[in-house]
Amino acid sequence: MPAEKADRPELAQALEALTGRFAASVLSGAVDRGELAVRLTKDALVPVLRFLKDEAGFNAFEDLVVFDELNASLGGGARFTVIYRLYMFPGALRARLTVGVGEGESLPSAVPCYRSADWAEREAFDMFGIRFEGRPDLRRIYMPDDFDGHPLRKDFPLAGRTRGL
Amino acid sequence: MAFREIDLNMGPQHPSTHGVLRLKLSVDNEVVLRVEPVLGYLHRGMEKLWESLTYAQVVPLTDRLDYLASLSNNLAYCLAVEKLAGIEVPKRAQYIRVALVELQRLASHLAWAGFMANDIGAMSVLLYGFEAREDILDIFEEYCGARLTVHGVRIGGVIRDVDATLVSRIRAVLERIPHRLEDIRALLDENRIWKERTVGVGRIAAGDAIDYGLTGPPLRASGVAWDMRKDIPYSSYDDFDFDVPLGANGDVYDRYFVRLEEICQSIRIVGQALDGLPEGDFKAKVPRVLKIPPGEAFHTIESPKGVLGFTVRSDGTDKPERVKMKSPSFINLQSLEHMCRGNLFSDVIGILGSLDIVLGEIDK
């Protein structure tokens, strides 16, 4: 069983600085399971990423995960939850930013801050239909360019929509 | 067509793209200006499929992601599920997992060495690498019946126990591999032609590498000592003593060198794992139908291609709500353009080979 990293002081420091600087946009923040976990509004996304990269030392962008909260959103709440995972090397610390975004809404692009977010954003667009502002050339990456629909959405059928070829 | 700038296409069918990958190149009189990979030719909708399967049913499908290192994929997924469900894996199972995954790393790197050398023209190295790899695949076949899509790591442990015969067979194979490695090194390491085609080609600096999200041997070849086995040890890796080889220049030669050194280190780790194999179960008690209360977990491992991670989210049922894979080849391929810019287009093949991508992992 992988040993959880004991809560490190850097994480607590970063959390404090973050909540201090971006008080209005940070909806919740904690050091949870050895990671810095922050939930914020989407307008603060890029400034917070910049802060974490330049000042808190999270120099690597690990992953961008999108969840389709179709059922939860029926009772109000954003359709998609997007998680940005950051990593600090050296130091082996993780940060997790959670942003909610509705259907048809767009997120500011993380690419000016972390170049490795490029294809991850294209994948999120392709699979879920989330648009990203502030980056050139947002295109599908897996599906053909003229494909209709976003396959990983919960309301997209597993077997696809086309009947035969 | 512009007077000097030409668009070239390295189609999805090409002997050297290591899978169905399309590269759109823009060259100016042989010097590469732009490289745009076009993906999706092997997209099978894995992540969508996983949402309709039980946690255990997902494991064999993970084999098909990075099909040259299938046990690593199994391990990454199983670790994420175990983290989410709070399953404690017995020590013996952890050691067996380490032995299997490091053998898998050997097999993957030997295949890579063969393909890369073949692309650059040294055909015999392909055969030598594969001959060594055959021994390892035979061991996998004896262990769990499959050579390539092994599915030997399961949720909670491994598929079955290792006995003394298998251990001695593994040790015999570990004796033979260094000789093949010597052959390969003798042919390539100091070979003038090899060095001319690899030294100084496809350079990426450490800072750019981290910013592009590069992980695994290409990152370590740029001098960044990031290895998940050391940084955030999993499956008892902190019990083992091994070095992390680093390169200095971040060029194709260093990536070649780093991977060959990793082969030597993997041999060490497997030896230690077999020597210190503790008593115990080879698998934890996991309910047949595994239902996990709502939650989310993310776990990464160091696969032969880079840092491989799985995010698993559960909703209380026996099927995962979402499984997202962080694919190292997918992210590594983004830096291809950066590495190729300014080099000749004859080098694109070598640089692509040095990244060691697998399309199954990129396209999911």
Next chain:
Amino acid sequence: MTPFVADLLIPVGKIVAVILYPMVMVMVMIWLERRVVALMQGRLGPNRVGFQGVLQPVADALKLFFKEDIIPRQADKLLFNISPILVMFSSLLAFCFVPLGEPIRIGTYTLTLWIAESQVGLLIVLGLSSISVFGVIFGGWASNSKYPLMGALRSVVQVLSYEIPLGLTVLTVAFVARSMDLVEIVRRQEASGVWYGFLMPISFVVFWISAVAETNRAPFDLPEAESELVAGYHTEYSGMKFAYFYMAEYAHMVLVSSLVVILFFGGWLPPFPSVKALDFLDAVPGFAWYLIKIMFFLYLYVWIRATFPRYRFDSLIRLVWKWLIPLALANFLAVVLVRHLR
């Protein structure tokens, strides 16, 4: 010996032999290459068709013969069809001037083991083998596709560049032998007792490297390697036309090996002529010695191919212009100086 036999049958027979000989050697080469490379790589290679796979080249030729002949739509038909012929023609014609041994006396008739002897035979052979460049460029152009064209251009640049050190080293041999006649060169080596390969090793080495590059063989085979981006001038060719290119390449290799043997290793002469104890070697006919020697060089071709990675195109060109040509020039000057001071 009637005039009919002497003036018609024998020359026609020789011409047939001159066409058959390279063809047979090509068949041998195909088999040799595939088997030897395979064995070097730890696998077996073709060993099913005929004893030890010897009939494999026949099977390959039959297969290619029956394949569909595809011509790209916009291709220039005349040039497309001519190129394989040109390439094959240049290799085969040069064999007319290659001597295989001393003339044999049959009764009153002297059978010469060559079709023609010329005082500038060396020059003619080199010139004829250069005609293949036209075949390459026509093939690349006529295919109407940018990849074969680029491959053809690269191939032509490579061949033309490497002809310079080839010519320079051949000059040293012509200088020392005081002749450009291939038969004379061998006879001079016999007279002087030492083969030119040992007298002028640098000439031999530079000639050999240039020869490998001339024939577009590994490690200089980037213009035609299939794992590279640009696949070579014969990409669009199929069936028998492709077979022609393929066979012409091997024929060219045999021609070049013959040249190496004649110029530098005594042609049909047995080794160690001055050692009395090895006099039995003289019993072996000259033609057999010649064959043994070219087999060695053909084997060397294959051995090199199985071992080395490929040169990138710019390294290839840098090698010839920065290293081989200056070296060949310096070598020629050194040979002249040494001879003059003698």
